[in-house]
Amino acid sequence: MSSGCTPTAKGVWSQTVSPFDASQSPPVPESNELTKFYWDAVREHRLELLRCSGCGHYVHYPRRICDRCLSMDLAPGEVSGRGTLYSYSVIMHVSHPYFADKIPYVIGVIDLEEEPGVRIPTGIVDCAEDQLRCGMPMEVVFKEVTPTLTLPFFRPA
Numbered sequence: 001m002s003s004g005c006t007p008t009a010k011g012v013w014s015q016t017v018s019p020f021d022a023s024q025s026p027p028v029p030e031s032n033e034l035t036k037f038y039w040d041a042v043r044e045h046r047l048e049l050l051r052c053s054g055c056g057h058y059v060h061y062p063r064r065i066c067d068r069c070l071s072m073d074l075a076p077g078e079v080s081g082r083g084t085l086y087s088y089s090v091i092m093h094v095s096h097p098y099f100a101d102k103i104p105y106v107i108g109v110i111d112l113e114e115e116p117g118v119r120i121p122t123g124i125v126d127c128a129e130d131q132l133r134c135g136m137p138m139e140v141v142f143k144e145v146t147p148t149l150t151l152p153f154f155r156p157a
């Protein structure tokens with residue numbers, strides 16, 4: 001096993017663990033005290049984000065402090081899974097053995113319906129690349145990527 005994380009988000013959200021057979025599974029997000037609610041909900045095909053109890057702002061990725069009012073009173077809440085496509089990119093480079101037979105594939109950023117400006121990075125599925133347009137309506141879809149890993153993706157609504 002190997003693990004890694006980006007320098008800016010150390011120990012919070014982007015830490016991943018590469019499974020033993022890396023060609024069979026993508027890097028797996030590491031569930032921790034702060035992110036467990038998110039992964040538990042995804043496993044049940046629900047999308048939950050942290051929401052500030054003080055001002056109602058959604059906070060994503062999960063953090064301990066509201067970036068709008070600095071309250072630390074945050075709680076998970078289910079969101080609709082609907083939004084619009086803010087941006088996208090076609091990935092042509094293999095960054096991990098799992099993706100060797102999957103390029104090209106599309107990743108994107110979704111503006112959350114409940115609060116535009118709160119954005120969810122994600123994989124984009126069920127749409128040809130030349131059909132994508134920024135601003136188009138999108139909806140979440142959950143896929144069992146491996147027998148033990150469910151991930152949220154977005155597709156045109």
Ligand SMILES: [Zn+2]
Pocket residue numbers: 052053054055056057066067068069070071
């Ligand atoms: Zn707040």
